[in-house]
Amino acid sequence: xxxxxxxxxxxxxxxxxxxxxxxxxxxxxxxxxxxxxxxxxxxxxxxxxxxxxxxxxxxxxxxxxxxxxxxxxxxxxxxxxxxxx
Amino acid sequence: xxxxxxxxxxxxxxxxxxxxxxxxxxxxxxxxxxxxxxxxxxxxxxxxxxxxxxxxxxxxxxxxxxxxxxxxxxxxxxxxxxxxx
DNA sequence: ATGTAGACTAAAGTCGACC
DNA sequence: GGGTCGACTTTAGTCTACA
Numbered sequence: 768x769x770x771x772x773x774x775x776x777x778x779x780x781x782x783x784x785x786x787x788x789x790x791x792x793x794x795x796x797x798x799x800x801x802x803x804x805x806x807x808x809x810x811x812x813x814x815x816x817x818x819x820x821x822x823x824x825x826x827x828x829x830x831x832x833x834x835x836x837x838x839x840x841x842x843x844x845x846x847x848x849x850x851x852x
Numbered sequence: 853x854x855x856x857x858x859x860x861x862x863x864x865x866x867x868x869x870x871x872x873x874x875x876x877x878x879x880x881x882x883x884x885x886x887x888x889x890x891x892x893x894x895x896x897x898x899x900x901x902x903x904x905x906x907x908x909x910x911x912x913x914x915x916x917x918x919x920x921x922x923x924x925x926x927x928x929x930x931x932x933x934x935x936x937x
Numbered sequence: 938a939t940g941t942a943g944a945c946t947a948a949a950g951t952c953g954a955c956c
Numbered sequence: 957g958g959g960t961c962g963a964c965t966t967t968a969g970t971c972t973a974c975a
Contacts, residue, residue: 774903790938801970806940813968816901816949817923818859832921838902839917875957886951891959898949901968940975949967956959 772842775811776820779837783827784809797826857927860896861905864922868912869894882911 784794791809795802800822807813815823824831869879876894880887885907892898900908909916 774906776902792938802939803941803971804969807969810940814901814903816859816899816968817861817905817920818899819968820902820920821859821927830924832917832924835902835905835920836917838906839915842906877957887958888952888960889950892950895959901949904949942973944972945970947967947969949965951964951966953963954961 773811773814774838774842775814776838777809777811779834779841780805780823781809783829783834783837787827794823794826798822858896858899859923859927860899861923862894862896864919864926865890865908866894868914868919868922872912879908879911883907 784791789797791805792802794800795805798805798819800819804813808815820834821831824834827834869876874882876890877887879885880890883890883904885904889898893900905919906916909919912919
């Protein structure tokens with residue numbers, strides 16, 4: 768229900784992946800996820816579960832909380848619709 | 853397939869919720885999620901997507917990265933495994 | 938090396954009801 | 957207030973294939 772902004776990880780994922788200089792294929796392999804799915808994540812077509820975040824973080828050698836931290840920075844100010852102020 | 857270590861948020865969620873002294877119902881309302889679903893999360897029957905983590909964090913008035921940080925502490929040392937390559 | 942598409946199956950998330 | 961069940965709709969995530 769309602770209009771909730773979806774958290775998209777595309778930009779963060781792509782940026783981190785590139786900084787590690789690995790391909791989507793390589794990332795897919797390291798995280799045991801599908802290559803086409805990684806592609807979808809980066810294009811914000813799908814959003815991951817928490818388990819997937821952990822898998823990706825591990826594959827990218829950074830802490831899940833750091834990964835989420837970067838998402839936070841991006842969604843800062845946008846604020847997910849809070850019905851109860 | 854089989855041995856996937858799922859990231860479960862039950863303990864963390866329940867602990868934080870209780871520390872804020874709010875009921876599952878109240879949390880459900882604040883996060884725009886279903887009460888039975890909150891119940892399932894706390895019993896580790898389901899795992900949330902990243903958007904849900906953000907919703908819950910907001911409702912619990914803590915940063916998503918802090919929430920994840922607490923998950924990390926719990927899963928520290930555990931290697932997420934997914935047997936399918 | 939990436940995007941996209943279609944078909945598929947597992948699981949997320951809702952909802953009403955009862956204990 | 958919280959657990960659980962069943963039925964349901966939507967989306968996560970896989971896989972094959974082609975540009």
